[in-house]
Amino acid sequence: MFEKPRAAAISPDDEIFIVDMTARIQVFDLDGNFLRAWQIPEFYKGRPSGLSFNNDGNLLVADTHYNRMLVYTTDGKLLDDQTIGGVEGAEPGEFGFVTDAVQDSQGNYYISEYGQHDRVQKFDPQGNFLFQWGGHGREPGQFVRPQNMVVDEHDHIWVADACNHRIQVFDATGEEAKLIKIWGEHGSEPGKMGYPYDLQLDGKGHLYVIEYSNHRVQKFDLDGNSLGTWGLSGHQPGELASPWALVLDQYGRIHVIDSENHRVQRIRL
DSSP states (O other): OOSSOOEEEEOTTSOEEEEOTTOEEEEEOTTOOEEEEEEOSOOSSOOOOEEEEOTTSOEEEEEGGGTEEEEEOTTSOBOGGGOEEOOBSSSTTOBSEEEEEEEOTTSOEEEEEESSOOEEEEEOTTSOEEEEEEOBSSSTTOBSOEEEEEEOTTOEEEEEEGGGTEEEEEEOSSSSOEEEEEEOOBOSSTTOBSOEEEEEEOSSSEEEEEETTTTEEEEEETTSOEEEEEOOBSSSTTOBSSOOEEEEOTTSOEEEEEGGGTEEEEEOO
16 A cells, blocks of 8 residues: 555566655565565655666665665665765755665766755765756756656766756766756646656657656657657546656556555556
8 A cells, every 4th residue: 555655666676666655665566566665764854755776776765855865775774885965955965855866877876856956966886976967947957856867878867857847868977967958848738748757768769757747647759759648637547646756667568656546557658
């Protein structure tokens, strides 16, 4: 059972990890059978809002209200020595509300945050700060709640710039981040977005975006052309209520984190 699930990730072993407002991480197989669970140790300030896996197959947890990235083994052991952050602030290595954490092929970490900072910080594999980019605003390269990220095969960083209703793509492989692609505007027509909260690449030229206020999944090509949408507001099967996240399995199926309906729905788009 769930209480407003809000983030998910699929492990290399095809297990789905989901965190909800109870601050539990629950683990399921691809058919939704419960396998195991554990509790985040601190959560009275708030709950995590981002999950992903690093190159070692460990779970990265965006511990949003505790200003840090946590790392867990898949059986729930906290790897304390790999934590990044923990201090609230605007200086390098400090954070506001952490939304997501991802790792590139070289082992570098990228950690996004919203609030007064609205930025992405890059760290080396040992957790040393390298540089940052973004800032609060609506100009290209700025963010208003960068809610989720994904890394492609070129180590480019795709960002769901949620409150700007757009997708931004950066090349941060050098000594600074360069904006290489941007699209999106607020709306409910195909091609427009309403608070994109999560995104996934399928490795076949498609991007899937979950839209919190449009209660749908939208499929794009890599140039931002809409290829279709699925979902509408409601509580029946096939309907969504403020979805927060989605994950894509190896069979091309999308698992939608249907938050306000306290459930997961699996589709193919």
